[in-house]
Amino acid sequence: MSHSLNFSITEDQQALVDVARDFGQRRLAPFYKQREVEGAFDRDTLLEMGKLGLFGVELAEEYGGLGLDCVTAGLVLDAICRSDYNIGQLMVTMSLSASLLARHGEPTVVRPWLEKMTAGETIPAIALTEPGGGSDAANLTLKAIRNGDTYILDGEKTSTSFATQAGFAVVWARTGGPGARGVSAFLVPLDLPGIVTSEFADLGGRSAGRGAVHFDRVAVPSSHLLGEENQGFIQVMQGFDYSRALIGLQVLAVAQQSLDETWRSAAERSSMGRALTDHQGVAFPLAEAETHVEACRLLCLKTLWLKDQGLPHTAEAAMCKWWGPKLAFETVQTCLLINGHAAYTEELPYEQRLRDVLGLQLGDGTAQIMKLVIARQKVGQQRKTSIQDRRDQ
Numbered sequence: 001m002s003h004s005l006n007f008s009i010t011e012d013q014q015a016l017v018d019v020a021r022d023f024g025q026r027r028l029a030p031f032y033k034q035r036e037v038e039g040a041f042d043r044d045t046l047l048e049m050g051k052l053g054l055f056g057v058e059l060a061e062e063y064g065g066l067g068l069d070c071v072t073a074g075l076v077l078d079a080i081c082r083s084d085y086n087i088g089q090l091m092v093t094m095s096l097s098a099s100l101l102a103r104h105g106e107p108t109v110v111r112p113w114l115e116k117m118t119a120g121e122t123i124p125a126i127a128l129t130e131p132g133g134g135s136d137a138a139n140l141t142l143k144a145i146r147n148g149d150t151y152i153l154d155g156e157k158t159s160t161s162f163a164t165q166a167g168f169a170v171v172w173a174r175t176g177g178p179g180a181r182g183v184s185a186f187l188v189p190l191d192l193p194g195i196v197t198s199e200f201a202d203l204g205g206r207s208a209g210r211g212a213v214h215f216d217r218v219a220v221p222s223s224h225l226l227g228e229e230n231q232g233f234i235q236v237m238q239g240f241d242y243s244r245a246l247i248g249l250q251v252l253a254v255a256q257q258s259l260d261e262t263w264r265s266a267a268e269r270s271s272m273g274r275a276l277t278d279h280q281g282v283a284f285p286l287a288e289a290e291t292h293v294e295a296c297r298l299l300c301l302k303t304l305w306l307k308d309q310g311l312p313h314t315a316e317a318a319m320c321k322w323w324g325p326k327l328a329f330e331t332v333q334t335c336l337l338i339n340g341h342a343a344y345t346e347e348l349p350y351e352q353r354l355r356d357v358l359g360l361q362l363g364d365g366t367a368q369i370m371k372l373v374i375a376r377q378k379v380g381q382q383r384k385t386s387i388q389d390r391r392d393q
């Protein structure tokens, strides 16, 4: 009998998850609001996380990571996001940027950055979106013109998470003709002369800080080109398949934490002589949310498992990305309402969670773009099948 479908996690995975959950409960959850008010991460906390091996779980050991699989990285992310969604945002950005740097960068150039990142000493950023729009990223306009041993970057990126806190960014710029095939990716240290960053006053995600990055004739060494010239767009699309599944887990952890807390608080409160949870009007929305969150979480884990097996997972990743953030927002909203008026204040975490998870209905690509990705994959598969069918006839 085959045992290939296995939902259990190993003792090693559980041990790492326990470390993350314990750290989250002690060091992250109590300061979730404080970090929002301060509008930045406390660097000592990041250093502690680096020491515990919580950054770069899936990154090769030669770059400072633990060299584990993507499912394990997802489980650790889930554990941390139960306590602080924004630290999770940093972890997803680390996973995406590290996968691009390790896969496409010159090892001697990227290694010091990756080591600093996994140690919690530096923060990465992903700079793809431009003022002209994020959905049509293939038509970006930031220029990178080759000049001897450097590329000169000129233009503006916007909506960059961690814009003012990051030490480096992966930046996409136009090195060739129009469209996706004229785009290259670069590792750009953000202290280079000619770079100015600024921060937005956001609805949520305030400790991550989203902002703009201006490039005024910035000379980036040509050794910092990631992969082949004009191949940068194709590379990032592969990376997004990973971050989209992680984002699903990131937001669903917030939803699950809200559900766990709400079951408890609703059982303790009563109305009309019965516990709130004895009223179907309260228990059923929570039961439905539990069902949906469980299903979406399994989809995210399956997507990471597909990645670990080297199997295609583009459509699944896009499903995680459009469904997860929408579901998380709706679930936190349900929990907020069931907790009554107190949850409409800053005394309880639901209002911050609601504002935080909303951001990822935009960040990393909107639901419309995800559904386009799924549709293209499905139509492409059908075309392949019908061509094969015709060949077989």
Ligand SMILES: Cc1cc2nc3c(=O)[nH]c(=O)nc-3n(C[C@H](O)[C@H](O)[C@H](O)COP(=O)(O)OP(=O)(O)OC[C@H]3O[C@@H](n4cnc5c(N)ncnc54)[C@H](O)[C@@H]3O)c2cc1C
Pocket: 125, 126, 127, 128, 129, 132, 133, 134, 135, 136, 158, 159, 160, 161, 162, 205, 210, 359, 360, 362, 363, 364, 365, 366, 367, 368, 369
């Ligand atoms: C919290 C947060 C964090 C972010 N972090 C980063 C980051 O770190 N790095 C980065 O580069 N970007 C980041 N972004 C930007 C994000 O990737 C973009 O917001 C997103 O790609 C959408 O781009 P846009 O906002 O310019 O909207 P637009 O592209 O202008 O789209 C506007 C609306 O039109 C819809 N639309 C556009 N084209 C189509 C189409 N062809 N079919 C159907 N509908 C369409 C969109 O779905 C959207 O609803 C972040 C955004 C947020 C909110």
